[in-house]
Amino acid sequence: MHNTRLDPIGTSTVLAFQRDEGGDWVAVLDCGHTQHVRHQPPWLNRPWVVTEAGRDAMRGERMRCGWCEQAGADEQESDAP
Numbered sequence: 001m002h003n004t005r006l007d008p009i010g011t012s013t014v015l016a017f018q019r020d021e022g023g024d025w026v027a028v029l030d031c032g033h034t035q036h037v038r039h040q041p042p043w044l045n046r047p048w049v050v051t052e053a054g055r056d057a058m059r060g061e062r063m064r065c066g067w068c069e070q071a072g073a074d075e076q077e078s079d080a081p
């Protein structure tokens with residue numbers, strides 16, 4: 001069974017943005033997961049997410065998906081001899 005990924009593990013494409021109940025921005029990724037993209041300086045600096053133009057620019061861009069990274073790490077561990 002082929003499970004080959006051409007893309008590096010943990011990179012997905014941003015399809016859209018939505019807001020959660022708390023008003024935080026969430027990126028919807030093509031892997032089926034969602035990632036919070038909060039702008040909370042100085043820890044989280046994503047000033048682009050608060051503007052519509054910034055979000056438009058990020059649509060179609062690659063973003064690391066923490067869920068996919070976790071899944072990939074688990075797979076690698078279980079495959080190790």
Ligand SMILES: [Zn+2]
Nearest residue numbers: 031033065068
């Ligand atoms: Zn994912």
